Amino acid sequence: MKDTAIILTSGLLASNKAKTAHGLIRGTDRFDIVAILDEESAGKDAGVVLDGHSRNIPVVSSIAEAVAKSKRPIKYCIIGVATPGGIIPEAMQDDLIQILDTGISIINGLHHYLGDLPEFVEKAKSNNAEIIDIRKGKPKTEQQFWSGKIFDVQCPIIAILGTDCALGKRTTTRIIVEAAEKKGINASMVYTGQTGWLQGKGHGFIFDSTVNDFVSGELENAIVTAYETDKPDMIFLEGQASLLNPSGPCGSEYLVSGNAKKVILQHAPQRTFYKGWEEFDLKIPPIQRTIDLIKLYGSEVIAITLNTAGLTNQQIVRYKNKYGNELRIPVLNPLQDDLSELIELCKK
Amino acid sequence: MKDTAIILTSGLLASNKAKTAHGLIRGTDRFDIVAILDEESAGKDAGVVLDGHSRNIPVVSSIAEAVAKSKRPIKYCIIGVATPGGIIPEAMQDDLIQILDTGISIINGLHHYLGDLPEFVEKAKSNNAEIIDIRKGKPKTEQQFWSGKIFDVQCPIIAILGTDCALGKRTTTRIIVEAAEKKGINASMVYTGQTGWLQGKGHGFIFDSTVNDFVSGELENAIVTAYETDKPDMIFLEGQASLLNPSGPCGSEYLVSGNAKKVILQHAPQRTFYKGWEEFDLKIPPIQRTIDLIKLYGSEVIAITLNTAGLTNQQIVRYKNKYGNELRIPVLNPLQDDLSELIELCKK
Numbered sequence: 001m002k003d004t005a006i007i008l009t010s011g012l013l014a015s016n017k018a019k020t021a022h023g024l025i026r027g028t029d030r031f032d033i034v035a036i037l038d039e040e041s042a043g044k045d046a047g048v049v050l051d052g053h054s055r056n057i058p059v060v061s062s063i064a065e066a067v068a069k070s071k072r073p074i075k076y077c078i079i080g081v082a083t084p085g086g087i088i089p090e091a092m093q094d095d096l097i098q099i100l101d102t103g104i105s106i107i108n109g110l111h112h113y114l115g116d117l118p119e120f121v122e123k124a125k126s127n128n129a130e131i132i133d134i135r136k137g138k139p140k141t142e143q144q145f146w147s148g149k150i151f152d153v154q155c156p157i158i159a160i161l162g163t164d165c166a167l168g169k170r171t172t173t174r175i176i177v178e179a180a181e182k183k184g185i186n187a188s189m190v191y192t193g194q195t196g197w198l199q200g201k202g203h204g205f206i207f208d209s210t211v212n213d214f215v216s217g218e219l220e221n222a223i224v225t226a227y228e229t230d231k232p233d234m235i236f237l238e239g240q241a242s243l244l245n246p247s248g249p250c251g252s253e254y255l256v257s258g259n260a261k262k263v264i265l266q267h268a269p270q271r272t273f274y275k276g277w278e279e280f281d282l283k284i285p286p287i288q289r290t291i292d293l294i295k296l297y298g299s300e301v302i303a304i305t306l307n308t309a310g311l312t313n314q315q316i317v318r319y320k321n322k323y324g325n326e327l328r329i330p331v332l333n334p335l336q337d338d339l340s341e342l343i344e345l346c347k348k
Numbered sequence: 349m350k351d352t353a354i355i356l357t358s359g360l361l362a363s364n365k366a367k368t369a370h371g372l373i374r375g376t377d378r379f380d381i382v383a384i385l386d387e388e389s390a391g392k393d394a395g396v397v398l399d400g401h402s403r404n405i406p407v408v409s410s411i412a413e414a415v416a417k418s419k420r421p422i423k424y425c426i427i428g429v430a431t432p433g434g435i436i437p438e439a440m441q442d443d444l445i446q447i448l449d450t451g452i453s454i455i456n457g458l459h460h461y462l463g464d465l466p467e468f469v470e471k472a473k474s475n476n477a478e479i480i481d482i483r484k485g486k487p488k489t490e491q492q493f494w495s496g497k498i499f500d501v502q503c504p505i506i507a508i509l510g511t512d513c514a515l516g517k518r519t520t521t522r523i524i525v526e527a528a529e530k531k532g533i534n535a536s537m538v539y540t541g542q543t544g545w546l547q548g549k550g551h552g553f554i555f556d557s558t559v560n561d562f563v564s565g566e567l568e569n570a571i572v573t574a575y576e577t578d579k580p581d582m583i584f585l586e587g588q589a590s591l592l593n594p595s596g597p598c599g600s601e602y603l604v605s606g607n608a609k610k611v612i613l614q615h616a617p618q619r620t621f622y623k624g625w626e627e628f629d630l631k632i633p634p635i636q637r638t639i640d641l642i643k644l645y646g647s648e649v650i651a652i653t654l655n656t657a658g659l660t661n662q663q664i665v666r667y668k669n670k671y672g673n674e675l676r677i678p679v680l681n682p683l684q685d686d687l688s689e690l691i692e693l694c695k696k
Contacts, residue, residue: 212559216597289644
């Protein structure tokens with residue numbers, strides 16, 4: 001049976017700062033999410049707040065209410081937001097101390113480790129609760145350098161990259177893996193972020209909290225482990241950031257170290273500037289440039305998947321036609337379309 | 349006055365595994381290198397072992413001999429080799445314990461931290477010596493995320509990238525900075541490796557021991573610090589690895605996060621396979637591919653610099669003509685050529 005957990009979003013559930021929470025509301029094999037703690041959206045269903053579809057996960061305004069509504073004792077509270085610089089704000093720290101006081105353990109995916117704060121360590125200890133800082137990752141001595149064993153992987157490796165951060169690469173990866181499984185294909189997922197870890201599907205590591213020298217080796221190791229353990233027909237890699245984003249370019253590791261010869265490129269048609277960098281006038285370049293770049297790395301973009309948040313059906317159709325005509329590859333809405341064609345392309 | 353130091357290379361001085369030692373023999377503003385401890389090359393001059401040019405640095409076979417030959421007391425012993433996986437072999441550990449016993453402190457640039465080994469910590473303490481693990485780097489709370497302040501830097505930023513690891517990017521950077529200085533140009537160097545730190549020239553950080561999320565921000569911060577502190581006419585960045593090397597691709601950070609619009613590309617003409625990956629048949633792609641990739645990232649390769657190790661003068665001329673004709677940009681031997689033309693290109 002999955003462990004029970006609530007998610008703390010501190011008023012941000014309806015914003016895209018709560019992307020960890022959003023991923024867990026969409027689905028997790030690791031936890032049974034019994035409530036979201038968020039005063040701003042309290043009283044609603046979390047799925048309705050996310051995308052209009054109920055998931056039977058209540059949003060509550062207090063830890064007491066969460067405890068009262070849950071059929072089973074609550075084991076964990078997961079911090080469900082990304083904060084600027086990964087720092088946990090004072091107000092949220094107060095909430096977390098209260099939560100520890102009820103004996104609920106905390107799972108923290110931010111850079112700011114609760115296990116480094118004596119007040120939290122003592123509070124957890126006295127309440128027999130745990131603090132799990134998931135970004136701390138493996139001890140250095142257990143981390144891998146790249147070894148070349150990636151070339152032993154005989155099935156297709158497909159990376160889901162994107163033209164920006166925070167536009168749905170992980171969600172698209174998960175949807176494609178599930179679509180493949182429905183067609184009887186044994187598909188493996190390699191996650192690379194803390195939400196992937198929390199969702200508990202597949203193998204992986206946390207890319208951005210890995211020391212640079214070990215990134216290529218840890219990625220290779222996750223792919224090889226997925227290959228050896230699952231004996232899959234194909235392996236899908238959750239991408240991070242984007243190749244051209246100055247706040248942290250990323251992608252070449254998937255292509256050259258992870259040997260992903262195929263790429264599915266996630267794109268948000270109405271986003272002009274890199275998320276969070278609007279005031280710097282940092283424009284996302286035309287999608288063709290990312291496709292050309294991927295080609296020079298020796299891989300091929302086989303399809304575009306669209307982030308359709310906020311788009312009307314008419315707009316979606318228009319963007320599909322536009323990119324389809326320009327790029328001459330399939331353009332799909334992963335949340336709604338039949339993905340059979342895409343999965344066939346991955347097989348080849 | 350610079351601190352005295354010896355370098356431990358454990359029989360590897362004549363091999364390219366001793367690249368940290370080689371960099372320090374070429375020059376350091378931080379240390380006065382009084383001897384190299386290396387049984388295989390003992391009795392020779394370290395500069396002669398390196399490239400045939402004497403530097404008045406004796407290679408000795410024991411710590412006692414080093415102490416006897418040094419005019420001043422020896423303060424530090426620097427580990428001068430890169431070992432597989434960054435692990436310190438047993439035999440070298442024995443040497444290091446002996447060195448601590450003489451009261452000499454140890455500077456370690458490997459991933460394997462001596463400060464984590466109780467035997468070393470106790471030995472250092474009882475001999476009043478220090479252990480400095482330079483890769484440990486800054487505490488996480490002092491590390492920077494990318495902020496966009498790079499766009500305030502008004503002088504040219506030039507990255508020295510390469511087509512492989514271990515082919516002289518740092519040395520070329522240092523030579524170009526010195527050539528610029530000789531022409532009265534105020535040039536800043538941003539180092540990105542442990543040898544750069546040991547050489548003590550300029551500002552910088554250790555790229556490959558930085559947690560991935562902070563790489564872009566630490567690089568930006570080093571450049572901005574160099575700009576604000578030195579008020580330079582131009583800033584040169586020491587590159588790491590290469591854009592297409594599967595064991596750890598690197599370079600896009602310099603171009604998009606570090607805003608280096610110009611690139612000098614270091615290349616070893618006679619190297620067919622990536623260093624250390626010969627048995628995997630991992631060929632270095634044609635140089636044009638790296639130039640095209642850099643262009644798609646929005647930057648321009650303004651010149652090629654050659655690693656001429658092992659080449660005859662005739663071969664050097666032939667490669668200069670070949671690449672000059674193919675690529676139509678200047679091709680230089682940084683160890684011998686007049687670099688005026690190159691520095692003019694950097695100014696524009």
